[in-house]
């Protein structure tokens with residue numbers, strides 16, 4: 103996913119990266135950081151007080167309940183930030199945004215809100231080898247991470263587009279280009295814009311009603 107997202111950014115596409123947001127919302131001193139520290143103890147902190155991501159990863163990828171606990175702590179903050187970035191993109195008249203979401207199918211109930219879903223597919227052997235090369239994970243550690251998610255084959259079945267990332271990055275980029283060409287010609291992204299207009303209208307309506315009620319409340323004391 104990240105390899106495809108980096109290429110999309112090179113092409114000028116607005117990409118919202120859930121992993122990056124997950125790192126940001128768990129910075130030292132954030133509400134999520136405090137909750138993680140309270141629930142998992144200071145043993146998962148570095149000497150500087152930051153989340154020791156390797157240590158926490160070891161815990162949660164071996165223990166489903168602890169992974170669910172971490173998800174319950176972090177996902178509300180991640181989702182809120184994702185929504186804010188979508189709204190910002192809309193206000194900046196972005197035609198569309200790409201959400202880089204590792205757990206779209208596992209945690210999101212709103213897959214139908216997405217105009218198109220793209221899954222980056224790779225065979226499991228490649229996945230393990232690349233994780234080993236990038237993160238120095240053992241085959242077992244890589245397997246634990248892979249098993250913590252929906253099987254890629256299932257995600258491919260649910261996708262509108264599947265990018266086959268088994269071969270060279272150049273071949274992957276060619277597939278991205280053809281999807282972008284198809285997307286840029288489709289008018290269906292209007293669905294996204296309508297939805298955000300609707301959300302913006304409701305937000306403005308809520309603010310108007312709230313101010314109205316507040317002014318009447320204040321007057322009642324005069």
Ligand SMILES: CC(C)(COP(=O)(O)OP(=O)(O)OC[C@H]1O[C@@H](n2cnc3c(N)ncnc32)[C@H](O)[C@@H]1O)[C@@H](O)C(=O)NCCC(=O)NCCS
Pocket residue numbers: 120121124125128153154155156158159162169172173176177180203204205247250251
């Ligand atoms: C466990 C943590 C500390 C490990 O950090 P680390 O820097 O090693 O990994 P990073 O955050 O870059 O994630 C790398 C990949 O791990 C996988 N992954 C991360 N969190 C999860 C999870 N809760 N469940 C399944 N897979 C996950 C995803 O494929 C992700 O792309 C971190 O992943 C985390 O805080 N996870 C909880 C928040 C989360 O669910 N993030 C996923 C995207 S929203």
Ligand SMILES: Nc1ncnc2c1ncn2[C@@H]1O[C@H](COP(=O)(O)OP(=O)(O)OP(=O)(O)O)[C@@H](O)[C@H]1O
Pocket residue numbers: 103104105106121204232233235236267268269270271274
């Ligand atoms: N086609 C490819 N050929 C060779 N290496 C690749 C290819 N695609 C990705 N890689 C490398 O494999 C590693 C994992 O790729 P990437 O970071 O894109 O995966 P990811 O889906 O974002 O993984 P995660 O879910 O763990 O964040 C990276 O080091 C990346 O450079």
